Amino acid sequence: MNSLDGLPVFVRTVREGSFSAAARALDLTPSAVSKQIGRLEDSLAVRLFNRTTRRLSLTEEGAAFYERASRILADLDDAAASISSLRAVPRGRLRVTMPSGFGVIHLLPVLPAFYARYPEVALDIDLNDRFVDMVEEGFDVALRIGDLGDSSLIGRRLAANRRVLAAAPGYLDRVVPPQGPADLAAHNCLVYTYRAQRHDWHLVDEAGAETVVTVGGTLETNNPMMLRGAALAGIGMVLLPLWLIGPDLKAGRLRRVLPDYHWPDSAIQVVYPPGRHLSARVRCFIDFLVERFAD
Structure with a gap:
């Protein structure tokens, strides 16, 4: 058996906390989930779960395998998404945060040009002069004025800030x-x-x-x-x-x-959280800002 066959079922079972919950999420029967987990355990020659009538928990081997399996599935999703995004038409809602003055003075006048080029992208713009934790608050893109320091965010420089x-x-x-x-x-x-x-x-x-x-x-x-x-x-x-x-x-x-x-002097930068690929709507917005405002 190819041990990859049961990875999605195993990862979903861990995340859902039970065979029955995973079955509902995957539109399978609990017995089908149990059989796939059993085949995966036989293929690996290890027990992945401790099973009791009340509780399902990972074994030490299961916990280590879950960490690697999650990364493998995430890499597969990213690979598929990166290929799809090359052909995708930018669409959907994009959450953006930036300083209020910059948004009103510089972004607002060029919005008609952006919408003319990308009519299927909807912008949700937060104008805020405080420091925004864009990952914690769920933003896709931010415009930052100043150095990023030790931030894990990825930045593209637009212009100098004097x-x-x-x-x-x-x-x-x-x-x-x-x-x-x-x-x-x-x-x-x-x-x-x-x-x-x-x-x-x-x-x-x-x-x-x-x-x-x-x-x-x-x-x-x-x-x-x-x-x-x-x-x-x-x-x-x-x-x-x-x-x-x-x-x-x-x-x-x-x-x-x-x-x-x-x-x-510091820099005006457009930043986004680290990731293996960018959606089409994020990429088009960043490229648009670079085109319009670089230096």
Whole structure:
């Protein structure tokens, strides 16, 4: 007998906890499940289950075999899915999470082009500036701004992320503009609260030398769009990414402050959980983002 024949029945029996439950899940009779398990045990010359009238439990050999058998079946499923996905038309619901500002400013304008190309994909987009555990919360794709660190997620880089100092002309007309990073301590600096050590602004010059200055001001918020709005209103000075305030700088609504300094550069990345293959809808969305936003 080919010992692979009984693997799906064995794995399902372990997961369901009984022969009868596995039989219902596989649309078999309990006796048919029992016979397949028995044949598998005979083929392997080991007992896989301890059977009592009340309980079914794995033997030590059964537990070791289950771990390997599960991986074998998962590899087979992945192989089949990877071949199918090459020919599949992207369709279905895709759960995506990204920072709110990026979603509104950059993703929203290109959604018509995405839907025109992939009309059978439905996007469920969560705009959230907090750190989201995408595996725990069931997201397929996330856009992350910053380094992944020791994350197990797989990332594709879209662009550099540079944060710069800026303020409205009205604010700068009322104060003495800073001449160096140390002068920021005397200014009304508006603080983003989701950043670690929120009051410490790390700034590097064109030579790469880093300076840390402790700042504070009359507004702290977890929403970068609110910081942008407050800066436009002349309330104070901000340290925000170019993808958010670049148009304001070009239009003169905001001005760069200490233009020779910026926060250390990081990356804008699209990330997804590790796996052996990507579904067609995940792959098409990632490729679309890379096409539209890379650099």
